[in-house]
Amino acid sequence: MNRVLLLALLLLFAGFKAGAQNIRQLLDSARANKQKDFGKVISFATQAYNEAKQSKQTKLEGEGAFLRGLGNYLSGKYDESLRWYFQSENIYSSIKDTSGLAELYSDMTIFYLRTKKFKEANEVSQKAVRFADVIHAKKLLPTAVNNRGLMFLDMENADSAATYFKRSYTLYKADNDKVGMSYALDYLASALSLKNQYEPALKALGEAKDLRAGVGDKIGEVLAVTNIGEIYLKQNKLKEATGNFLETLQEAKSLKYNELELYAYEILGQTYAARGMFKDAYEYQKQHLEFKNKVMDAKHSKDIEELQTKYETNKKEQENKLLTARSREQEAELSRNRIGIYALLATIIIAGLVLYLLYNRYRTRQQAKFNAAMLEEQRLRAQGIMDAEENERQRLARELHDGVGQLLCTARRHVEISQDNYNITDDNALQMIDDSIVEVRNLSHSMMPPYLLNKDLRQGIEEFICRINSKKQLEIHTEWVNTENLDLDKTTMLMLYRSMQEIIGNIFKHAKASSIHIELINHDTELTLMIIDDGVGFDKEKLMRTSKGLGLKSIESRIAYVGGHLDIDTQPGKGVTYVIEVPLQQIEAVA
Template structure:
């Protein structure tokens, strides 16, 4: 009975006559000059018309896509894929939802489009909710919520809260569902967004219906109908009518239940939503079954069955056979009842097996794809080596022939000269190859840092945040009479909060968010400010950094200095650390000096630590030098020089 449209995907719904937004967009389109502006307007019109006139909405989306592709407007392309997410949901095409949401997210991540990233995560959250994977649904909705909070997007935050309410409701977590739906409703009212209000009210109505509080559920439904009628929201009316039909059916007011089911059916037919038509036919059949009108029940159930099979709505097909089995039994048609019951059991088993088979097939596909890609890579390398061998052999033959002819004229002197050139060329190639290998190692390490930092921040960090939120909610609902219990609860929350901060600090150190925007001097200052000044006082003097360095040089030099500071924190037992950075036209000089325990710098080359090796690798790649000046009990000075240009 729970019918959620994509209003929480931020789709507006108004009637043509009452939609000043469409008229305003049409006017703006006639005045638009830039292709990107035109693409954005066509997309907005497509989203406005999605719930009103699907064919017109499709035409607008096609225009937006054509213009965006021609202009290389990646945000426009991502927008259209998001439109397709909504389109697929309307048609009950859940696989289409997943594919288009993933494409929207892929483009958004590649081009750092934060708003579209949130939309992509939101679409995936709806997909996983629709297909019953509540853990994945919550994970994606939280990812969307995080971005929207970062952007202070109130509309998006309200949408994500409403989506979480829907997921928790289907997962039968009624308290959590009520909490998030209420948050979404209040924010929807605050920003004046009727779509979010309607969907959150529908969630709450379903919730009270699940608690068998039908009076309260119907009261909310009637309030939502007023908003739907004011805004011409046909999809919203379908949601509300379906829930009201369920409530009246449970109250045994069957005629009222049928009346609202037929109103729901009108909307399903208007949008051509065959999956929802099948669902409504099933609901009508169930009402006639409860009324004892079994022949009429069979009529509607048989109308529902082919649509469920056509749209591959196996959950609906299973429920149809379940109700048919009951009806046939009531009518004394036992062979047909047994046959319908058998099909119900077979479908129940196949749905479980199909889910497992899909997971196995997905993993197998990933495995085979990676295997093929690895094989292609090997073949490409072998082909390259073969070409190089042939080329090298041909060059050698030519050189030998040339040397033979030249030796008749020039003799041994020219031959020796040629050998020296070959040796120099080989040395140059070896040096170039070494640079390539060093760069590959450094890039691989930097990418791995980013991956780990992202996993910490988005995985562990989100889990800690969820734990903190759930513990806070739990402690609010539990009365603790003993002082030691309250003390333990507060300490537990404090530990979780401290863990959140620790994970965030580690992930930021591994992948500084501002590195490519603020420059090395500013980022080092931010890094130093996070060090406990009571344990280690750090000073930084930087000059000559008015213009930016090349990004690779900035990143590597930042990592070298960061690793050096970490070495001081871990090993030096110092109380003061002074860092001096100076940039000239020739290069960059960095001096990192502490008053710690020191060491025998004459043995520095024997050190085998990973951190020092990473420092040496990066300095070598930058063609710079590093020197350690230290003695036991006299502190340490690290002198770094990196040429520029």
């Protein structure tokens, strides 16, 4: 039965792991199609979202919702895009996924810029930068900063735009991201151009061109050349602009970049016209129209080919459906037989698992009852021992006070009478008897302080300090917080007092301390007793492994009995801090 359960758990774990891998593959496929097929982005992201939601993998579910929003945005479905962006935001926020939120808000910035909603763009871009900065995301932060710069550029706030593009350039450079650096320089050039700072703009575009050439980005390189030409055009440097646009045309042809080639023909026609070279202007405008028609014809031909392909594909699909239907009819009978067998096996396995779980639950309950009974027995035994110990202390205290103490007082009186009758002066004898009386009284009070009988822990501690430090060997400082109306039951008060006695006694015997700080704090729901010395300290772990640690174990047992715990912070040569905490709601239960 254990093997069956183990096998079922292994299958469940393997299925969960495989499911997570499958969802990750779908999300990666969605991201891979961002520049190619927006429909596939939506399709893959939808599958990933549904599977993640079903398997309760919340982080992947949030990423699936984000990519659905991105796919719809790229497809121009803005309302649907915004709906999924908000869904992703809710999911990421529920699990406090700062990284996911940073990426989401960065993309939402571009969305709001496209729809000219600058107020919303400002809000989400601020969040994107803040979240990415908090988690030190080297990839997300420069992109978020760059997108915020684009917002200012769209708002024609050139100064702020330039500031953010310079920062994004610095961040990309720190990560050695040359592609990112080139884009930041492109945008920076646009901001500088808006401010009529053409020379710095040309310098930025020149560096962007060199960076793209260095990484083999031919399209990026030719776009930089085009942008430089446009700057020259703004400066009315028509000859230099012409040279750049001719280079754009040549590279666009080489790269078969139809849109850029079309633009090159058009801008060259305009540039030559501005130079008064109308024949050349006419030729390039003519080529622009001819190439535009050619592109349109090619597009139409491609559309017709796609329709023909769809028709042929649809025809084959219909034929395949007929063959598949016949095959399915033949397989249906076999499938029903297999399903019956599988259902029977599944029923047997499930029944076995249910029986095992029921038996295991019964055994667990019985074990819990047994453990509870054992704990109760241990508690009662401990209570009996502690009660017996305290009763014996009280009996011995009474015997010392009422018996030995009274005998010593009587003996002293007899000695005084004898000295008076015989004119004998022996102060040493009287002093010895007085010392014995004091010692007996101190011992009696130590075993059962009178203040504890009146349920006053604070006065009991103060009385103990006065007795043990009667010769002022140490400086002892006390602090009482909210203890005026502290009402403790007898057991809790005794356990705290005995623990304090043990700790202070150990400090006097072993710590070599010069001062002790005692603090009793009533937190309403918890009582804290803190004792700090500046002595030699000790190795707690080492001490607890030896017989010398019995005193500390005894203290821990007393405090645990009333529902509290003891913490000790110490190192050799650095003193000791003892912290005893007892929950006050436990006190009534102990009483």
